[in-house]
Amino acid sequence: MSNQNGTISKRAREDRFQAHDYYQIDDLLSEDHLLARDAVRTWVKQEVSPIIEEYSEKGECPTHLFKGLAEIGAFGPSIPSEYGGGGMDEMAYGIIMQELERGDSGIRSMASVQGSLVMYPIYRFGSEEQKRKYLPKLGNGEFIGCFGLTEPDHGSNPNGMVTNIKEDGDSYILNGAKMWITNSPLADVAVVWAKDESGIIRGVIVEKGMKGFSAPEIHGKWSLRASITGELVFEDVRVPKSNLLPNVQGLKGPLSCLSKARYGISWGAIGAAMDCYDSALRYAKERSQFGKPIAQFQLTQKKLAEMITEITKAQLLAWRLGTLADAGKVTPAQISMAKRNNVNMALEVAREARQIHGGMGITNEYPIMRHMMNLETVLTYEGTHDIHLLITGQDITGLNAFQ
Amino acid sequence: MKLLVCVSKTPDTTTKIVFNAAGNELDTNGVQYIMNPYDEWYALVRALELKESPLGGSVTIINVGPDANDAIIRKGLAIGADEAVRINADPKSALNVAFQIAEYAKQGNFDMILLGKETIDYNGSEIGAMVAEFLDLPFISYASKLDTADGKTATIQRDIEGGIEVVEVATPFVLSAAKGLAEQRIPNMKGIMMAKSKPLNVLAPAPFDELSVPVHYDLPPAKASVRMIAPENMEELVRLLHEEAKVI
Ligand SMILES: Cc1cc2nc3c(=O)[nH]c(=O)nc-3n(C[C@H](O)[C@H](O)[C@H](O)COP(=O)(O)OP(=O)(O)OC[C@H]3O[C@@H](n4cnc5c(N)ncnc54)[C@H](O)[C@@H]3O)c2cc1C
Numbered sequence: 001m002s003n004q005n006g007t008i009s010k011r012a013r014e015d016r017f018q019a020h021d022y023y024q025i026d027d028l029l030s031e032d033h034l035l036a037r038d039a040v041r042t043w044v045k046q047e048v049s050p051i052i053e054e055y056s057e058k059g060e061c062p063t064h065l066f067k068g069l070a071e072i073g074a075f076g077p078s079i080p081s082e083y084g085g086g087g088m089d090e091m092a093y094g095i096i097m098q099e100l101e102r103g104d105s106g107i108r109s110m111a112s113v114q115g116s117l118v119m120y121p122i123y124r125f126g127s128e129e130q131k132r133k134y135l136p137k138l139g140n141g142e143f144i145g146c147f148g149l150t151e152p153d154h155g156s157n158p159n160g161m162v163t164n165i166k167e168d169g170d171s172y173i174l175n176g177a178k179m180w181i182t183n184s185p186l187a188d189v190a191v192v193w194a195k196d197e198s199g200i201i202r203g204v205i206v207e208k209g210m211k212g213f214s215a216p217e218i219h220g221k222w223s224l225r226a227s228i229t230g231e232l233v234f235e236d237v238r239v240p241k242s243n244l245l246p247n248v249q250g251l252k253g254p255l256s257c258l259s260k261a262r263y264g265i266s267w268g269a270i271g272a273a274m275d276c277y278d279s280a281l282r283y284a285k286e287r288s289q290f291g292k293p294i295a296q297f298q299l300t301q302k303k304l305a306e307m308i309t310e311i312t313k314a315q316l317l318a319w320r321l322g323t324l325a326d327a328g329k330v331t332p333a334q335i336s337m338a339k340r341n342n343v344n345m346a347l348e349v350a351r352e353a354r355q356i357h358g359g360m361g362i363t364n365e366y367p368i369m370r371h372m373m374n375l376e377t378v379l380t381y382e383g384t385h386d387i388h389l390l391i392t393g394q395d396i397t398g399l400n401a402f403q
Numbered sequence: 404m405k406l407l408v409c410v411s412k413t414p415d416t417t418t419k420i421v422f423n424a425a426g427n428e429l430d431t432n433g434v435q436y437i438m439n440p441y442d443e444w445y446a447l448v449r450a451l452e453l454k455e456s457p458l459g460g461s462v463t464i465i466n467v468g469p470d471a472n473d474a475i476i477r478k479g480l481a482i483g484a485d486e487a488v489r490i491n492a493d494p495k496s497a498l499n500v501a502f503q504i505a506e507y508a509k510q511g512n513f514d515m516i517l518l519g520k521e522t523i524d525y526n527g528s529e530i531g532a533m534v535a536e537f538l539d540l541p542f543i544s545y546a547s548k549l550d551t552a553d554g555k556t557a558t559i560q561r562d563i564e565g566g567i568e569v570v571e572v573a574t575p576f577v578l579s580a581a582k583g584l585a586e587q588r589i590p591n592m593k594g595i596m597m598a599k600s601k602p603l604n605v606l607a608p609a610p611f612d613e614l615s616v617p618v619h620y621d622l623p624p625a626k627a628s629v630r631m632i633a634p635e636n637m638e639e640l641v642r643l644l645h646e647e648a649k650v651i
Contacts, residue, residue: 018417032595032596035481035595038478039590039591072592073595
């Protein structure tokens with residue numbers, strides 16, 4: 001129960017979470033999946049739940065948890081162990097994300113970014129030298145990473161990016177700015193996507209301390225408050241050519257990372273929903289009005305019944321996505337559908353759960369408002385809800401409705 | 404040092420206890436199992452700490468039970484034990500469990516045998532003493548601290564009623580672990596992956612005739628609801644305490 005580096009003392013909000021597995025999906029999981037899930041669940045109960053409300057309230061990132069996330073193995077669990085990952089399968093990765101987001105979407109984001117958006121592109125598109133240099137340190141939490149795709153004027157349309165690199169001897173000169181970048185003010189390394197002189201998107205690894213590079217924090221978020229978000233500003237930053245990711249060109253570079261992260265989010269959102277449902281179910285049984293538990297009223301039961309139904313459907317979707325991913329058959333469009341459906345589901349579950357808690361539901365005595373506010377970000381980042389509708393739309397009609 | 408840690412499986416603490424129709428066995432339907440916390444958090448982790456100390460050595464975990472227990476055993480391996488043994492039996496008594504453990508331990512030359520002070524289901528606290536007796540070894544119960552400089556003698560702090568006792572004992576011995584002996588370790592993903600390739604040997608039980616079998620379990624009577632008695636009605640209160648609650 002360590003909180004050595006945390007500046008805020010733990011508040012003893014008891015985490016009474018109990019998992020709900022209405023369709024015995026546990027039977028579909030292997031022994032190591034269940035072990036991984038229980039391990040991360042225990043870790044979240046001990047390290048996240050007691051402190052998260054306070055960090056969220058103060059809008060502060062519990063940076064001491066980076067070490068803990070690394071120790072438990074939450075950074076790049078499906079990256080081979082020789083490169084500092086966990087060597088596990090995609091199902092395990094999903095389950096880990098679910099448990100982290102059961103604690104808080106911001107904590108899950110810390111791990112998603114590090115694993116799927118920083119370690120993964122270096123592992124997949126990096127040179128052997130880059131892999132050896134960065135991956136083990138990212139895996140063990142010595143380095144914090146961030147991923148710069150979104151720009152102030154280019155969010156849903158990353159292809160329009162203006163951040164660029166120009167060749168100069170054995171370096172590139174990087175100019176531009178990125179916006180809404182998770183972990184950026186803390187990051188030791190940033191995987192940055194920029195256009196080269198012929199307008200092709202390339203990935204470069206930018207290191208903290210390079211001249212002309214800064215990462216100011218974005219303040220005033222009402223969502224993902226325990227996760228730090230910032231900008232990336234590049235003014236004639238000289239990046240050695242050896243920092244260019246050699247093995248990818250074009251938008252498919254960042255998009256393949258996003259597919260990885262979105263896969264994790266489609267699991268993660270279930271975690272947030274389960275926490276809201278679990279709290280609402282318990283509250284409804286304990287809270288009495290008109291002489292009986294509110295769980296006995298039909299309208300409350302309708303809410304609870306619909307919540308567990310939607311959670312169960314989302315669990316099956318995620319499980320199937322996991323089996324497809326492990327068979328190497330999953331498509332980005334399939335991942336997109338699960339991300340959209342499951343995040344939206346979680347947000348709706350959070351809203352219903354909020355109502356069941358009555359006035360108590362708006363306080364930090366219960367995790368509901370925090371999850372609900374967090375999920376507004378999750379609905380928007382990694383492709384907005386509407387953009388994912390367009391992805392499915394394009395996939396099934398063959399017609400592009402983006403432009 | 405060769406260390407043996409006995410681990411057992413217990414229902415999760417949130418389990419609602421229900422017995423079968425005959426009332427002689429737990430109804431295991433829907434019961435979630437965990438590793439007995441005294442075995443896991445204290446006995447196993449302290450053994451691992453000793454192994455990781457300059458003294459070095461190995462940690463074997465042993466369980467007496469059916470193959471459904473393998474998940475619990477695998478967790479012990481994920482936390483860091485080197486190998487595991489499961490005696491494939493479905494024991495009905497603590498004596499049988501202790502006998503099976505002792506039969507295995509006889510051939511193992513273990514310097515220490517560690518287990519939890521009790522399981523959190525039946526809270527029998529019997530196995531440790533029985534294993535020690537079968538093996539003719541010293542038994543140190545309720546240990547909350549265990550140190551050894553050379554692996555040959557150990558200084559052990561025991562929780563006793565109202566205080567502590569410090570004992571010194573030469574290896575080999577049997578020790579039952581209480582809170583404080585170590586701190587819970589959560590297995591990490593690396594450990595979970597490594598556990599897959601660690602040996603889990605399944606052995607046939609030694610022949611044993613049970614000396615006792617449970618015939619019936621009763622749950623404590625359901626809590627009655629609170630009854631309010633007006634303060635002026637003292638006689639009624641006394642009557643109820645005497646005739647119904649039978650406490651005075
Ligand atoms: C807390 C937080 C953390 C983030 N972390 C990162 C990070 O680490 N790295 C990173 O690169 N980015 C990150 N993002 C950025 C995130 O991915 C973007 O916010 C997201 O892609 C949306 O872009 P935008 O905010 O510019 O909105 P816009 O693209 O301007 O969208 C505004 C609205 O218009 C809609 N819209 C846009 N285009 C269309 C269309 N063609 N048809 C219909 N509707 C459309 C959208 O759906 C949305 O509702 C983060 C964002 C937040 C809030």
